[in-house]
Amino acid sequence: MPDVLLTLLRLIFLALVYLFVWHVARSIASHVGLGAVARSGRSGNRVVVVRSDTQAGLDFTVVDSVVVGRSPKADIVLDDPYASEFHLRLTHRDGRLTVTDLGSTNGTYVNGRRLSTPVDLARGDAIQVGKTVMEVR
Amino acid sequence: MNRNLEAVLVVGASGLAAFGVTLVNLASGGTVDAQVGLTFVIFLLGFGTVSLALRRFAPRATPHLLPPLGLLAGIGIVEIYRLNPVRAGLQRWWLLIGAAAATATLWWMANNGVAVLRRYRNLMLVGAAALLALPMLPQDWAFPLKGNEVNGSRLWIVLDLGLVDLNFQPGEVAKLMLVLFLAAYLADRQPALVTARRRLGPFRVPEPRQLIPLLVVWLGSLGVLVAQRDLGASLLLFTVVVAMLYAATAEAGYLTGGLLLLLAGGVGAYRSFDHVQRRVTAWLDPFSDFEGAGYQIAQGIFGLGSGSLAGAGPGLGRPDLIPNALTDFIFAAVGEEFGFAGAVAVVAAYGLVVAVGFGIAVTARDRFRKLAAAGLTLVFAVQTFLILGGVLRVVPLTGIALPLMSYGGSAMLGNFVLAALLLRISHEEAT
Numbered sequence: 028m029p030d031v032l033l034t035l036l037r038l039i040f041l042a043l044v045y046l047f048v049w050h051v052a053r054s055i056a057s058h059v060g061l062g063a064v065a066r067s068g069r070s071g072n073r074v075v076v077v078r079s080d081t082q083a084g085l086d087f088t089v090v091d092s093v094v095v096g097r098s099p100k101a102d103i104v105l106d107d108p109y110a111s112e113f114h115l116r117l118t119h120r121d122g123r124l125t126v127t128d129l130g131s132t133n134g135t136y137v138n139g140r141r142l143s144t145p146v147d148l149a150r151g152d153a154i155q156v157g158k159t160v161m162e163v164r
Numbered sequence: 165m166n167r168n169l170e171a172v173l174v175v176g177a178s179g180l181a182a183f184g185v186t187l188v189n190l191a192s193g194g195t196v197d198a199q200v201g202l203t204f205v206i207f208l209l210g211f212g213t214v215s216l217a218l219r220r221f222a223p224r225a226t227p228h229l230l231p232p233l234g235l236l237a238g239i240g241i242v243e244i245y246r247l248n249p250v251r252a253g254l255q256r257w258w259l260l261i262g263a264a265a266a267t268a269t270l271w272w273m274a275n276n277g278v279a280v281l282r283r284y285r286n287l288m289l290v291g292a293a294a295l296l297a298l299p300m301l302p303q304d305w306a307f308p309l310k311g312n313e314v315n316g317s318r319l320w321i322v323l324d325l326g327l328v329d330l331n332f333q334p335g336e337v338a339k340l341m342l343v344l345f346l347a348a349y350l351a352d353r354q355p356a357l358v359t360a361r362r363r364l365g366p367f368r369v370p371e372p373r374q375l376i377p378l379l380v381v382w383l384g385s386l387g388v389l390v391a392q393r394d395l396g397a398s399l400l401l402f403t404v405v406v407a408m409l410y411a412a413t414a415e416a417g418y419l420t421g422g423l424l425l426l427l428a429g430g431v432g433a434y435r436s437f438d439h440v441q442r443r444v445t446a447w448l449d450p451f452s453d454f455e456g457a458g459y460q461i462a463q464g465i466f467g468l469g470s471g472s473l474a475g476a477g478p479g480l481g482r483p484d485l486i487p488n489a490l491t492d493f494i495f496a497a498v499g500e501e502f503g504f505a506g507a508v509a510v511v512a513a514y515g516l517v518v519a520v521g522f523g524i525a526v527t528a529r530d531r532f533r534k535l536a537a538a539g540l541t542l543v544f545a546v547q548t549f550l551i552l553g554g555v556l557r558v559v560p561l562t563g564i565a566l567p568l569m570s571y572g573g574s575a576m577l578g579n580f581v582l583a584a585l586l587l588r589i590s591h592e593e594a595t
Contacts, residue, residue, distance in 0.1 A: 054228060
């Protein structure tokens, strides 16, 4: 076996390994919508429950739209008797995180002020639902 | 359908493993032998079975985990075959056993869900403790199950069946049970760990009782270090538990507290154990004792250096000069023969596995599943970091296996089960 051919085969092997890794990486990126996150940078679409009797520390990332409420059918189920079945909706579009109250009984408070219309959120904003407080990270 | 991409990539990984074995054959001047076909068939059988099991038992599981694992095992088997063809044959058997264990795990979970493990959390703890204690059995009694000491660490058990001895490292399974116990424990006890904290001037001070779990695991890690003389397992245990406490509570105090305890434990261990001292000296300056403690690290560096950009080529370097090239130092052997390019691809593949694992944890909604996914990924990630960092002189060398690449049956089995659990969790969390 000539050395040139062997070297060539070796390089083909390395190229195939890279092709493999690249395929997996691209598939993961398209799956999690990494492209959108990369474009918007640190847009703050992660929400962490910072105060709750039972759920402090729970966190979730808002991709497209997430409904928060007491109903088991909500995307994020709150263990809070003062929350409505479907309390609020969080949407993340074009790098903007927006909160909309879904006509809840006890209301949604952003940084202490009761919501009447949908509001854009920034990092560090506190969303209060009943006794539960969530923070945008 | 993504499962089809997974299947294609699994076939691709098997093909790459066979291609690598072909290169080794060609480099040694010999003709291409049956090992090539055997490698291809066994990889296809092993990873293919898991892939089919996913279609059957966990169809919504992420398709992104199995392919990079297949690639890593593939590059690993090429290097093992190059160093020791007999061991490569054994490793292939372990691959099949691991795949069977993963399939069995998926099948069992299909009926009960991963939540069944939460119910048996105390059994997990007892099981992990028992497995960790097994190697302490006497080495020379009549009972067929004996403890065994290898390279100064007491991690092995031997099942003496008369004709053959079966060697096993129970710690590889124990760490999975420990992580599952912790995930269940933290999921159940979380409110007690996050409470209002007192202020001391500008600093927020955690409640004393919040520090109890930290102290318990710190003492446990030191216990492992003293009783089994295993620096790697001790560090792995401590790091994973501290990171899981942080994941469960989002309290940065656990990280700072853990770091302080790690420093205290590290300095204490350095002062009192000369085997720790030797490790640190060899890390800081491997050439000061080239013939002795620094020899392995120095040879590893020579290997990586002589590999240059594209490597010497499989079968054309001298990774046989590196002590333990089959196990702890497999990465140096890969770096020598596949070069910087190959080494970077390997690190990238590990990065993808860890990213997918943490992705499962981040998107999980159920606390137990979230913490279990985080913990299992952490075990994989911390272990990879410790040994890669040890070989590359980023951290002191701790004798620990590189997941999926190092020669070793117990580790292969443990990592397959770890992957199966992660896949099952991702199936349950997918909507």
